[in-house]
Amino acid sequence: MIEPTERQRFLLALVVHEYARTAAPIGSRYLVEHYNLGMSSATVRNELAALTEMGYLRQPHTSAGRVPTEEGYRYFVGRLLQETHLPETLRHTIAHQFYQMGNDVDQWMRLAASVLAHQSRAASLVTAPHPEKARLKHIELISTRGRQVLMVLVIVGGEVRQRLMTLSEPVPQDVLSAAADSLTRQFQEMDAEAIRQARVELSALERDVLDWVVEDLERAESRIAGEIYLDGLTNVLAEPEFASSEEARRALRVLEERSRLQDLLARTVLATGTVGGVQVLIGGEGTWDELRQSSVLLAQYGVPGLAIGTLGVLGPMRMAYGRTISVMRFLSGLLSDLVAETLAEGD
Amino acid sequence: MIEPTERQRFLLALVVHEYARTAAPIGSRYLVEHYNLGMSSATVRNELAALTEMGYLRQPHTSAGRVPTEEGYRYFVGRLLQETHLPETLRHTIAHQFYQMGNDVDQWMRLAASVLAHQSRAASLVTAPHPEKARLKHIELISTRGRQVLMVLVIVGGEVRQRLMTLSEPVPQDVLSAAADSLTRQFQEMDAEAIRQARVELSALERDVLDWVVEDLERAESRIAGEIYLDGLTNVLAEPEFASSEEARRALRVLEERSRLQDLLARTVLATGTVGGVQVLIGGEGTWDELRQSSVLLAQYGVPGLAIGTLGVLGPMRMAYGRTISVMRFLSGLLSDLVAETLAEGD
DNA sequence: TGTTAGCACTCTCGAGGTGAGAGTGCTAAT
DNA sequence: ATTAGCACTCTCACCTCGAGAGTGCTAACA
Known part of the structure; x- marks a missing residue:
């Protein structure tokens, strides 16, 4: 796959970002009008055409704006993504909620799923910490x-x-x-x-x-995981790509059916694309047809050798990767600390 | 509310039944052609008009067939419903699955939710048996x-x-x-x-x-209930009334949000309409706006004074009440037996 | 008096047509 | 290399319109 120029990368990131926000194809004029690009729409057009040629963008139809392809998202996540910094106050609030909760694992899991669902505005999944070797x-x-x-x-x-x-x-x-x-x-x-x-x-x-x-x-x-906590399933129903309800059904079935979920969780280790411990599966990665329109992010937490659990997010392919990944990393760290403190104190 | 004649009751039941099957408004000609009614479509028309007058049926628009109103459903469930007899083989198969599972409450709950979701083709809910008085x-x-x-x-x-x-x-x-x-x-x-x-x-x-x-x-x-098991959420997404996804979202949110669920479960005791221990909430009963298009069935199981749990089904208002109620009663009995055998043996 | 055939009427729904608008690719000029 | 200009394409929202379904009413009938 051809390597885009610096400017093309910039535009690709812009399209990904704007498309995530608006869910509508992005045109050259739109970009010039909303950002100070220092170039005309014609130039942008040429660049977008080049990106389309390379396979990172596509047009839903001849005369529509551009939409990222799966490849486009992969490139974006792998090379262009810059981590969103979570506001200190938010980190604080979340951490506080966890520590206020005492030592109840069940409550932690519920809270984690809830926070993850809210922050990512997508469906979330958390598995309870689970020993690798049961002694x-x-x-x-x-x-x-x-x-x-x-x-x-x-x-x-x-x-x-x-x-x-x-x-x-x-x-x-x-x-x-x-x-x-x-x-x-x-x-x-x-x-x-x-x-x-x-x-x-x-x-x-x-x-x-x-x-x-x-x-x-x-x-x-x-068992590949401890108890499974879900939250925010209705979030994905709000997304326009799942308005048809049939697509939504397919995607949510993955979370509802135990066997498929196991299948997916098993993937946590065999990374396809990894960003700071967060695995990103885009469009089902050719394996899960039900997820053709969706992306799934997975991350592990816990203390290797003692107990590990998994965090997951399922949302539309145009989800806010930057923010979601940040939240997942933060939560993963937080839960890892909690697990370590709770289970290994005095070791 | 005026009491319909015998023949009107019969026709009302027919409309409810056919509408549940087809999800399309039912016309007089349709009924005459599909059932040996021994009367002409004109007569049926008159009777349907009367039922509409009484408030049991309505027309989506001037020239459409009839659809049951909430009142129609209430009357149907309260007075007309005849229990579907579950085939002996089905009862057997289900019971067998439970007894094969040993003494694992978690598995029972999961199985119960799964059976309920499948048999009713709607979303199901099962709460674990929960002691009224914790000793x-x-x-x-x-x-x-x-x-x-x-x-x-x-x-x-x-x-x-x-x-x-x-x-x-x-x-x-x-x-x-x-x-x-x-x-x-x-x-x-x-x-x-x-x-x-x-x-x-x-x-x-x-x-x-x-x-x-x-x-x-x-x-x-x-706690008003033990752990909550859900299944078949995607079933309701398949129903045409929830194709818009917005309605589906509202309804499913009731199951997802803990507080609303508690609210609903608390209703199990304060019956509105009860059929053989199964409570039927139609169209949110004016209390739950999110359930305007849906019906919820609730039933208890267990041993009073020792431990009780709840079974629930959430589906479109035109759900197959007869079958669903039968399944719930059967499951309720089965689970009650299991609870009794497990917890009270030797008493 | 209850039932029925016939009919005019109403309304929805899908097909087909149309024009505005958005966005493109290309060309020629800078 | 960039850009203004322009012809071109395609979608989408909006019409119209006729077929079809279902009704309510009326008048005849048992």
């Missing part, structure tokens, strides 16, 4: 009624899993507690595999419980 | 790092709440366990109020923990 922290067994036992499993990193199991016969609470204690002591800090290999003398009850524990740990590991 | 079942304290302690609180009924707290100084795990045990023994089966009144000799640590426990129990009680 046992604590087992608790609580007799509920009859043969039913509630098993509470705490994983290193703070995730709590619960499960109701039915034993073959009733077991008194003190026996359950003793079993839980014993298992906790023996297998603390171990992951599923280690537990499975470390064969130790166990009672029938303990063996049963341990099977459940291993299964649960494995399940925790196999 | 303590079990406390567990787990030292994580340094002064951080994870408190796991089990509420009678099976709900588990977790919370991270920071102590003023590090406390070894065995002391924490002892405190948790002691507190569990002393306050088991008591609710927040009882605990607050039952002043007992406590250590400083125990007192701190107990404060958190009380607060958490109160928080659990004050």
Whole structure:
């Protein structure tokens, strides 16, 4: 792909920016009238024609203004984008809200999704911090009624899993507690595999419980993300490109259907275009047909090796990349700090 | 409001049914041609005119067919609706899926939302079973790092709440366990109020923990519902009345915004129109402007006094009420059984 | 008295036509 | 290399208009 000249890059950025604002094709005259370009519309026309030739812009029809192509956006995001600086007051307000919230992960996630949706004016997604390797922290067994036992499993990193199991016969609470204690002591800090290999003398009850524990740990590991929080879905419905509702439907289905979401999240690691830790998928990148009109930004947060989560934004392809990326980086940092402080204090 | 004749009722039901199917105004000729009515279109015309006069039908414009009014729907739902019988095989399949899922409440909720969305072809909502009165079942304290302690609180009924707290100084795990045990023994089966009144000799640590426990129990009680599961949001985008996307936006916002949702759920008890335990809110009932074009069905499930949850469906006003209500009643029964079996076995 | 055939009337909806306006590419002059 | 000027193209909003659907009314009929 041919490299545009300095002036062409400038104009490309201008078109991207204006198109994001107005959602209408941008013409040469419009640019000259709204910016002090120091050149005439004819010159701009020539440059726009060149950019169109190169594949960065296109015309919806012969006599319309220009609109960025996917390639145009990629070039813009990869080379031209300059980070928007978030006002200090905004950073402050947001951080304050998080710290005011105490130590409730659930609330953090909800807040993060909300902030992200508002600031980007698009649909947002946040996954709860999730351990890469699930190591046992604590087992608790609580007799509920009859043969039913509630098993509470705490994983290193703070995730709590619960499960109701039915034993073959009733077991008194003190026996359950003793079993839980014993298992906790023996297998603390171990992951599923280690537990499975470390064969130790166990009672029938303990063996049963341990099977459940291993299964649960494995399940925790196999999940690609923790709980998923969505917000701002209706934001994308407000965008003109999704007015047809059919396009909106396709795009939002990606967020609603678990399997497709997993698919998308899996992509977080295999970067296509990365800007300061934020991955930018433009127009579905040829893989996701439902996202032909949309862009998805993904970023990770957390402490590698301990627990990581994902931030995501889904919006129209003409979204405000600069601002959104800034917000995502800021939030990612903030959440990483929170995770670090909460889970690793005293390490 | 004037009472329609038998024949008028029949025709009203027909119009409601056909309009739900086709989403297009229903004319007299159409009815005569598609049903063996034993009367001519002129007669039907007269009757439709009468129903229009009474306020049960309306014409979008002078020369269009008839469409049910809100009043028409209310009359239909309240007096004319006959329950659709769900095929035995379908009931079986659904029940089977639930029982196959083991004892995982999270999965049940997800499945319930999914089934409800699919069967009603609308947006569905399910809240997790939630105790009316939060009574303590079990406390567990787990030292994580340094002064951080994870408190796991089990509420009678099976709900588990977790919370991270920071102590003023590090406390070894065995002391924490002892405190948790002691507190569990002393306050088991008591609710927040009882605990607050039952002043007992406590250590400083125990007192701190107990404060958190009380607060958490109160928080659990004050919430009007457990965790909320949504599904099928994109279903409503497919309906022609929401093609404009603006209407869709308004309606879906009700589900997205927590406060409005609470508002709506609070209505579950104060029935407006009830059909076999399913409440039907048509066109926002004058209270929710965003739902002017929509209907919302709500039903409760669970074991009163132990734990209850809510099922909900949001769809276009012309939704298939018969089928949706049947599905909701079936699901409500199923979930109630599951809750009863799971939480109250041996009672 | 209730039902029905017939008919004039009204209204929507889509097809087809038209003109203003926007934006272009090209050419020739600077 | 830049720019003014201009012919050209295409969309879009706005018409008109006729087909079609559905109505309400009237008069005949059982």
